[in-house]
Amino acid sequence: MNSLSRYTGAFILLIVLQLLIFSNIEFSGYVNPYIYVMFILVLPFSIPSWFLLILAFFTGLVIDLFSGTLGVHAFATVMAGFVRPWILTLNITSEVTDPDMSPSLYRNGLRWFFFYTVTVVFVHHLTLFLVEVFTFSNLFHTLLRVLLSTAVTTFFIMLFDFIRPRR
Amino acid sequence: MRSLLNFLLRFRTLILFLILEAVALMLIFSSHSYHQTVAYGAARTVSGFVSKRIEAGTNYFRLRQVNEELVAENTVLRSRLEALEAGAQKQPLTVDDSLSGISYSYLDAKVVNNSVNKQKNFITIDRGSLHGVTRGMGVASATGVVGVVVGVSPRFSVAMSLLNADFRLSASMARNDYFGSLAWDGLSHRYATLSEIPHHVTVTEGDTIVTSGYSAIFPAGLLVGTLTGDLERGGDFLSLKVKLSTDFKRLTNVFLIGSLNREERQNLEVEVTR
Numbered sequence: 001m002n003s004l005s006r007y008t009g010a011f012i013l014l015i016v017l018q019l020l021i022f023s024n025i026e027f028s029g030y031v032n033p034y035i036y037v038m039f040i041l042v043l044p045f046s047i048p049s050w051f052l053l054i055l056a057f058f059t060g061l062v063i064d065l066f067s068g069t070l071g072v073h074a075f076a077t078v079m080a081g082f083v084r085p086w087i088l089t090l091n092i093t094s095e096v097t098d099p100d101m102s103p104s105l106y107r108n109g110l111r112w113f114f115f116y117t118v119t120v121v122f123v124h125h126l127t128l129f130l131v132e133v134f135t136f137s138n139l140f141h142t143l144l145r146v147l148l149s150t151a152v153t154t155f156f157i158m159l160f161d162f163i164r165p166r167r
Numbered sequence: 168m169r170s171l172l173n174f175l176l177r178f179r180t181l182i183l184f185l186i187l188e189a190v191a192l193m194l195i196f197s198s199h200s201y202h203q204t205v206a207y208g209a210a211r212t213v214s215g216f217v218s219k220r221i222e223a224g225t226n227y228f229r230l231r232q233v234n235e236e237l238v239a240e241n242t243v244l245r246s247r248l249e250a251l252e253a254g255a256q257k258q259p260l261t262v263d264d265s266l267s268g269i270s271y272s273y274l275d276a277k278v279v280n281n282s283v284n285k286q287k288n289f290i291t292i293d294r295g296s297l298h299g300v301t302r303g304m305g306v307a308s309a310t311g312v313v314g315v316v317v318g319v320s321p322r323f324s325v326a327m328s329l330l331n332a333d334f335r336l337s338a339s340m341a342r343n344d345y346f347g348s349l350a351w352d353g354l355s356h357r358y359a360t361l362s363e364i365p366h367h368v369t370v371t372e373g374d375t376i377v378t379s380g381y382s383a384i385f386p387a388g389l390l391v392g393t394l395t396g397d398l399e400r401g402g403d404f405l406s407l408k409v410k411l412s413t414d415f416k417r418l419t420n421v422f423l424i425g426s427l428n429r430e431e432r433q434n435l436e437v438e439v440t441r
Contacts, residue, residue: 020221025284032284049180057187064194066217068280068289068325071194078187082180131195133286133332133353141353 003100007043011059014039019066022156030145033153034073036063037124038160040080041117046099049085056081069132076128083123087116105161117157122150218280218291226419233419240309271386274298274423276306279323283356283415288328290314294423295322303384305424311390311412312336312378313421330356330415337382338391338409341375343368349376349391349409356415359392362406372396376409383429 018036025033040056060077064070088103105113125146133142175182226233280291294300296319306313306326314326314334327334330351338361339346347363361376374394380387390412397408426432 023282050183053180053183053187057191060191067282068291069285070197071191074194075188075191078184078191082184138353 010042011039015062018063023067030148031152032149033156034125034128035153035156037077037080037121037153038157040077040084041120041157042102044100044102045088052081052084053078072128072131075131076124079127080120080124084120087119105158113161114158118150118154121153121157125150125153219293222279229417229419232417236309270427272425272427276421276423278418278421281418283330286332286353288330290326290328292324292326292421295320295324297321300324300423305384306421307385307389307424308413308418308421311392312385313413313418315384316423328415329359329411337379338376339379341377346379346381357411359409359411360406361409362404364405364407366405368405370394370396370398370407383426383432385424
């Protein structure tokens with residue numbers, strides 16, 4: 001199986017999981033996990049940053065079209081795609097042996113992957129919730145939503161990465 | 168020219184980033200007044216189709232609850248019919264012109280998509296312009312007020328939910344007719360806040376809150392919720408916490424309310440206040 005079909009499969013699986021299950025989680029309005037960001041996280045180290053941005057925009061737009069929030073997810077996901085290379089360079093401790101590999105818990109270690117995931121997810125959720133409410137009033141309420149949702153999203157992404165095929 | 172090209176090449180990621188974010192912002196602002204997203208009709212039809220399939224599955228598990236609510240509503244309607252018939256026999260209705268007093272029309276509908284976990288929640292309904300739905304129609308369920316239609320396509324329409332930070336409803340206390348403005352505070356999907364109630368009004372836990380009928384979207388006296396007794400004294404007015412009578416988490420059957428002479432009423436109001 002080549003990498004194109006692998007990533008396409010991951011994309012469709014994450015979008016379907018997001019729309020059918022995670023978008024329907026309603027836990028007191030504070031927890032809205034958006035696990036589709038995992039697609040941005042698992043793209044290979046070597047991906048050109050302009051291509052990453054285009055993919056991020058497209059991913060966000062697909063979620064937007066299905067949840068009636070045109071532009072909001074696209075904005076947040078492009079932001080996540082923009083910070084990903086920075087976080088990767090900040091954060092490379094072990095040398096990357098094969099740049100075509102995708103970042104994972106298995107190869108890069110639990111601590112590394114956790115830090116990487118939590119940072120990108122936090123940037124995405126912060127942007128998303130701020131753009132969604134479009135106001136800085138009630139900032140504490142918004143921040144609480146960001147923190148709780150980031151925690152839950154990170155948990156699920158770590159879990160999915162743990163059970164995904166090791167290749 | 169060469170240095171410009173070099174510049175563009177060097178900052179191509181940043182420039183692409185800015186362009187994409189600008190496009191996203193344009194999309195957000197152009198869809199801000201929600202009906203404009205009807206322009207994305209194709210996507211709407213696809214997602215409406217998918218939501219409808221999902222809804223068909225989940226509906227099955229709610230049949231018992233829905234049945235109970237329908238029985239309850241039937242009982243209420245039956246008793247109202249009984250009262251009307253009894254009244255009609257006493258004094259027959261002789262008026263037969265367009266001012267006969269019928270001012271609202273009703274249309275049943277099903278919810279095909281719904282959310283309660285965002286700050287701006289919308290509800291998709293399986294009735295559209297083909298069935299006579301227009302913007303500005305009210306949406307209610309057997310248990311109370313639900314929202315207002317803000318976008319219409321041929322087969323679907325989208326209503327702004329009461330659980331939307333932009334939603335305002337003119338509501339009054341059924342016991343003493345004091346009216347105020349009802350809005351959602353964005354926290355729990357079971358509660359909303361009724362503000363602009365004068366200080367001297369006595370507030371009792373369990374008091375019924377109904378629509379005032381001032382907006383010409385909903386008829387007066389439609390159930391909204393009950394007071395929890397929690398209140399906030401700020402400025403000149405009281406803010407009362409209202410427990411909503413509709414459980415937005417399991418909304419399936421709703422009906423659309425069209426006001427037959429809303430236009431006439433609004434035209435007059437605009438004309439006089441201008």
